[in-house]
Amino acid sequence: MIANILRERKNGNYATxxxxxxxxxxxxxxxxxxxxxxxxxxxxxxxxEYAIDEIISAVRGALPLRITEVHMxxxxxxTLKKEWYLDLLRRLRALDPQLHIKAFxxxxxxxxxxxxFRMPIRNTLETLREAGLGSITGGGAEIFDPGVRDQVCRGKETADEWLDVHRMWHEMGGRSTCTMLYGHIETPAQRVDHLRQLRELQDETLGFTGFVPFAFEPSQSHGVLANIKRASAFEQLRNLAVNRIYLDNIEHLTAYWVSLGLPLAQVSLNYGVDDLHGTILEEKIFYMAGATTPQQQTVAALEHAIREAGRVPVQRDSYYRHLNGAGRIDRSDERELICA
Ligand code: SF4
Structure with a gap:
């Protein structure tokens, strides 16, 4: 109830x-x-490993569907070279300058x-942005606790290193989302500490547009993660509700339907969630981990799910700004323009 009240205060009856x-x-x-x-x-x-031509062709094929973002x-x-990445970004931008490239x-x-690139991180981000990068993605945060990281993703960046990349990007005027991979070996206290660190960076930069938690997908897991049961539907809803209450300075909470499944994502619209992520058109990471949800949704399916939950569906852009039917920012609802 509390999460739902907060969700409605922040985002009314809209679901994006x-x-x-x-x-x-x-x-x-x-x-x-x-x-x-x-x-x-x-x-x-x-x-x-896709060739640039294959990627361009896949994105070109999706443009007639009026996608607004490519998420990569x-x-x-x-071994892929610096020029490969820059060429990819430049060619994507040339394909459609309006298309937002959210990547990495x-x-x-x-x-x-x-x-x-063999460059400082800030220069790398600047170089990527000059080539066409619009936003960086929120992935890789997992659980920030160093003991948990050592067991589930040894060798990956530390919490501070993850936060530093996002801080730098925000200081450059960029925006990003943030994530948490929960429901494995972490304790509730470690989950809360993860949220605390995100909230503190948001207090500093206001650069996070939305929070996207993912429940651990156990189908293919082994080693320390073997025999872990998938977070129950109740646990996922409870987690989302606590996320909405705790992350009071992040405007949007996204239910990643690939992980929850669309029916539970639909229910979550009354547990603090105001966004159902996207059509996606071919998800591989959760799919290869054993997720049995579809790899894409149509706009009609997402809008139907939102309407059935009693919410008003609105297409959004990469900054969660409402779009009108023509794919332009809908300025009739300036309240939503938190990232303009
Ligand atoms: S692709 Fe998989 S193994 Fe590689 S850094 Fe990402 S999560 Fe870790």
Missing amino acids: YIHNRYINYSNICILSCQFCAFAAKKRDGHAF VGGLHP TAIEVRHLAQRI
């Missing part, structure tokens, strides 16, 4: 979604996070800076 296209450009990664069924080494049978993440690829997690940015 974005019309986007996911691209996982490669799953080849130098790390081996224990929870990750997506990553592969080059020699592995399930390793993949991959593994920490050991904080650990990808650090990997590009240190191993590929």
Whole structure:
């Protein structure tokens, strides 16, 4: 009830979604996070790496559907060159200058800076932005506690390093989302401490547009994560409600339907959530981890789910600003323009 009241104070009866296209450009990664069924080494049978032409062709194919965002993440690829990344961004921007390019997690940015671009992180972010990067993604935060990180994603950046990339991006005027991967070996206190660190950075920069928690997908897990049961529907709803109450300075709370499933995401619209993420058009990371939800949703399906829950569906842009039917920012609701 409290989460729902707060959600309605912040976002009224609206529930948003974005019309986007996911691209996982490669799953080849130098790390081996224990929870990750997506990553592969080059020699592995399930390793993949798309050519720029293939990515451009996939995005070009989605443009007639009037997507407003391409969302692109991959593994920490050991050999793709700086020019490959910049060429990809430039060609995506040339394809449609209005298309928002949301790409790269904080650990990808650090990997590009240190191993590929060999530049300071700020210069790397500036170079990526000049080539077309619109926002960085919120992935890779997992749980900030160092003991948990050591067990589930050894070798990944620390909490401070994750927060520093986002701080830098926000100081440059950029915006990003933030995430939490919960429901594995973390304690409730470690979850709250994760939220605290996000809230403190938000107090400092106001650069986070939305929070996107994911429940751990256990189907393919092994080692320290073997035998962990998927967070129950009740646990996921309770987590979302606490997130809404605790993260009082982050305006939007997204239910990632790929993880929750659309029916539970629909219910979550009364537990603090005001956003159902997007159409996605081909999700690979949760799918390879064993998720049985579809890899995409249509606009009609998302709007139907929102209406059925008694909310008013509104298409949004990458900054959660309401769009009118023509894909333009709807200025009749200036209250929503928190990131303009
Ligand atoms: S979570 Fe990211 S960094 Fe970790 S193994 Fe998977 S792709 Fe690599």
